[in-house]
Amino acid sequence: xxxxxxxxxxxxxxxxxxxxxxxxxxxxxxxxxxxxxxxxxxxxxxxxxxxxxxxxxxxxxxxxxxxxxxxxxxxxxxxxxxxxxxxxxxxxxxxxxxxxxxxxxxxxxxxxxxxxxxxxxxxxxxxxxxxxxxxxxxxxxxxxxxxxxxxxxxxxxxxxxxxxxxxxxxxxxxxxxxxxxxxxxxxxxxxxxxxxxxxxxxxxxxxxxxxxxxxxxxxxxxxxxxxxxxxxxxxxxxxxxxxxxxxxxxxxxxxxxxxxxxxxxxxxxxxxxxxxxxxxxxxxxxxxxxxxxxxxxxxxxxxxxxxxxxxxxxxxxxxxxxxxxxxxxxxxxxxxxxxxxxxxxxxxxxxxxxxxxxxxxxxxxxxxxxxxxxxxxxxxxxxxxxxxxxxxxxxxxxxxxxxxxxxxxxxxxxxxxxxxxxxxxxxxxxxxxxxxxxxxxxxxxxxxxxxxxxxxxxxxxxxxxxxxxxxxxxxxxxxxxxxxxxxxxxxxxxxxxxxxxxxxxxxxxxxxxxxxxxxxxxxxxxxxxxxxxxxxxxxxxxxxxxxxxxxxxxxxxxx
Numbered sequence: 081x082x083x084x085x086x087x088x089x090x091x092x093x094x095x096x097x098x099x100x101x102x103x104x105x106x107x108x109x110x111x112x113x114x115x116x117x118x119x120x121x122x123x124x125x126x127x128x129x130x131x132x133x134x135x136x137x138x139x140x141x142x143x144x145x146x147x148x149x150x151x152x153x154x155x156x157x158x159x160x161x162x163x164x165x166x167x168x169x170x171x172x173x174x175x176x177x178x179x180x181x182x183x184x185x186x187x188x189x190x191x192x193x194x195x196x197x198x199x200x201x202x203x204x205x206x207x208x209x210x211x212x213x214x215x216x217x218x219x220x221x222x223x224x225x226x227x228x229x230x231x232x233x234x235x236x237x238x239x240x241x242x243x244x245x246x247x248x249x250x251x252x253x254x255x256x257x258x259x260x261x262x263x264x265x266x267x268x269x270x271x272x273x274x275x276x277x278x279x280x281x282x283x284x285x286x287x288x289x290x291x292x293x294x295x296x297x298x299x300x301x302x303x304x305x306x307x308x309x310x311x312x313x314x315x316x317x318x319x320x321x322x323x324x325x326x327x328x329x330x331x332x333x334x335x336x337x338x339x340x341x342x343x344x345x346x347x348x349x350x351x352x353x354x355x356x357x358x359x360x361x362x363x364x365x366x367x368x369x370x371x372x373x374x375x376x377x378x379x380x381x382x383x384x385x386x387x388x389x390x391x392x393x394x395x396x397x398x399x400x401x402x403x404x405x406x407x408x409x410x411x412x413x414x415x416x417x418x419x420x421x422x423x424x425x426x427x428x429x430x431x432x433x434x435x436x437x438x439x440x441x442x443x444x445x446x447x448x449x450x451x452x453x454x455x456x457x458x459x460x461x462x463x464x465x466x467x468x469x470x471x472x473x474x475x476x477x478x479x480x481x482x483x484x485x486x487x488x489x490x491x492x493x494x495x496x497x498x499x500x501x502x503x504x505x506x507x508x509x510x511x512x513x514x515x516x517x518x519x520x521x522x523x524x525x526x527x528x529x530x531x532x533x534x535x536x537x538x539x540x541x542x543x544x545x546x547x548x549x550x551x552x553x554x555x556x557x558x559x560x561x562x563x564x565x566x567x568x569x570x571x572x573x574x575x576x577x578x579x580x581x582x583x584x585x586x587x588x589x590x591x592x593x594x595x596x597x598x599x600x601x602x603x604x605x606x607x608x609x610x611x612x613x614x615x616x617x618x619x620x621x622x623x624x625x626x627x628x629x630x631x632x633x634x635x636x637x638x639x
Contacts (some may be wrong), residue, residue: 092425124160129487129494137165140480140498144473144505145342148176148331152363152463153484155188162363168470171342178364179316183348185357187366188457190373190400191308191353192285193235193430195292195300197396198307204295207232207399207429212290213540219266225274225307234288234344235429236404237280240270246283247619248545250353252449252566252588258352261286267544269624278405278427282619292355300354312372313392314365319348320358330360331470333450339613340379345450345587348455358447361464365454370464373397377434398428401442406565407432413507416500420482436482437489445474447617449587456481456544457624463488473527475501507639527592529574532617536579536596540607540627548607548627559594569574578614589613590620604629 126133137149148166152159164176199205211229225240234240246255246268251263256264265283272279289300296303301319309317324330324347335341351362352359361369372379376394383389403426409553412418422434422441434441443456453468454477465484467477479497486495529536537552547562550571557582559565569583569591577596592609599605609622 097173106547124155124158126160127487127491129491130161133483134163134165134485136498137480138459140476141166143498143502144471144476144477144479145336146469146471146473147334147342147410148180148470148478149476150176150178150180150182150331150363150466150468151480151484152178152367152370152464152466153372154462155488156462157375159367159371159452162367164363165277169329170342174329176331176470179329179362180208180468181316181324181360181362182453182470183321183333183357183446183448183451184359184361184366184453184455184468185448185451186282187361187444187446187453188355188357188359189235189285190455191304191359192292193287193400194234194308194392194396195296196288197233197304197400197429199292199295201393201396205231205291211287211291214294215262215287218262218287219268221266221268222270222274225270227275231257231288231291231405232399232429233275234284234291237256237278237427239274239281239284240272240274240276240406241268241278241279241281241283242271243623244279244618244626245271245279245281245624246544247432247621248561248564248625249282249283249365250350250356251282251609251619252564253348253350253478254352254563256352256563258354261352262290262386264544264546267546276403278407278508280618282353282356286353289353289355291470301358304359310367311381311389312365313368313380314361317359317365318444319359319360320354321347322351322359331364331451331468333448334471336472336589337586338529339589342393343587343614344617348449359447363468365463365613366466366468370455370457371567372467373460374462376463400431401433402428403433404428413504414500416503419495436485439489445473445477447472448576449450452477454478454481456485458485461488482513502618512613512615516612523597524575527595529573529579530577530598538604540604541630542625542627545625547630550607588620590616590622592616592620592622 086269130235132537141149147170152162162178164178164180166176168174168176168180197199204524209231211231246265249256249264290298292303304319333345334342335345342443372391377390377392377397379389379391381389405427407425407427409422409425425434432443439458439460441456442459444455451470452472452474455466459463467480469476479501482497534552536557537550540548549560549562551558559569559571559572566585569581571581571594572581573582579594580591581594582591594611595608597606607627608623609625611620611622622628
């Protein structure tokens with residue numbers, strides 16, 4: 081079984097993170113935009129280094145197998161450019177443009193932080209309030225953490241949860257409600273010290289979602305539409321995919337089935353954790369969002385008092401853009417990426433904070449099945465760039481982002497970041513192959529399962545996820561996650577009492593080892609899982625599951 085590496089979803093990626101990719105689907109070449117926009121609004125001239133920007137973006141698309149990319153650049157309150165490149169979906173003629181909607185995934189988190197800061201400004205909460213002051217039923221698996229968890233902590237990835245802990249409660253999409261997701265957080269293990277270090281999570285943004293709803297009296301979607309999208313002028317943006325209609329200008333995500341063949345994937349919605357990643361937006365709308373951020377929260381319109389209207393206060397922005405959680409700085413994967421290693425790295429309230437060429441960067445990435453993106457702000461220069469893509473290549477959005485940053489911060493040099501990231505991608509592919517080769521070398525191919533296959537069948541329950549069902553069908557074992565329709569696959573013996581599960585949906589790229597532990601009487605006592613590829617997205621947190629047999633009817637979960 082050949083195991084090629086997965087393209088990462090990149091919800092927490094740092095500026096150096098790359099993903100595995102291959103050859104590119106062909107699309108019409110784009111031209112760089114003219115220096116003047118339509119209408120009477122003057123668009124500033126593109127820097128000289130970006131005169132060939134369209135060709136550069138197309139080279140990134142082809143190198144990293146990305147059908148379509150949308151880019152917006154803002155500077156000093158003006159839109160320098162907003163443009164689409166390539167196709168909305170492979171095999172179809174519709175092109176990406178500045179108004180094409182993409183799932184922005186974790187770039188939603190900045191909207192969640194802004195909403196909480198707005199509510200704090202209205203006196204409806206304080207950022208240092210205990211969560212239990214607003215959600216009295218809220219529980220973590222540690223009583224001290226439950227008591228001391230503050231609203232600000234929900235945004236800072238310092239809770240003590242491990243990387244991606246609990247993500248299987250909402251991703252791939254589950255049938256749990258947002259409240260049920262948060263209720264089950266009480267059983268998700270805490271593996272690190274509270275506020276002792278950084279580990280990216282999504283599930284605490286479900287808690288933040290409920291805090292916003294409790295404090296505002298509105299649904300998260302209604303609040304964001306009324307209090308963020310409307311005043312900023314983000315008329316195209318949607319809070320979730322349920323508003324997507326046939327014929328709309330929306331990109332289709334693409335993923336590598338079996339780690340090699342680029343295929344469209346259906347739209348997804350984080351309806352039970354919208355505050356972590358529920359928004360669809362366009363380069364056009366996000367240009368407006370970046371300009372408001374760079375203006376310190378000042379809106380284009382005037383308030384009723386004749387003063388500039390604000391989305392949030394200067395103090396709120398200062399809090400959002402201050403480091404709450406330091407992040408360790410690692411080594412670059414290849415020497416060519418060494419110039420991107422920051423002098424400092426941390427996380428604020430839903431923003432990554434670092435530096436590049438002596439300038440502070442405020443940025444975030446987003447990852448979704450088939451789509452990844454990056455928003456980057458340089459506050460000192462009033463510069464912002466957003467890159468939206470409809471494939472799973474962080475290498476592509478990083479290469480495009482740093483070409484833009486160089487044009488303003490390092491105009492005398494013109495680094496080919498596409499080539500640099502391509503080298504890093506190839507190295508990551510090689511390492512992933514080596515990892516699987518080690519599993520193959522250690523495998524006892526002569527071994528057999530201890531029990532007849534039918535004896536492994538049954539209902540197994542994890543304290544936080546719920547029921548996982550193993551059935552014996554037509555001589556094979558099938559694995560089903562009871563609340564997650566996409567997690568259905570066939571199990572094959574690997575060695576001894578360890579099996580591999582191959583998911584029916586081959587774009588998940590999350591095949592896993594499944595190991596059954598037997599008691600002294602030869603009965604299954606526990607089931608554990610772990611991803612096969614080291615590049616499987618971290619949100620497939622199979623390794624945190626502790627499944628034990630239950631006597632209930634398969635498929636039920638009475639907790």
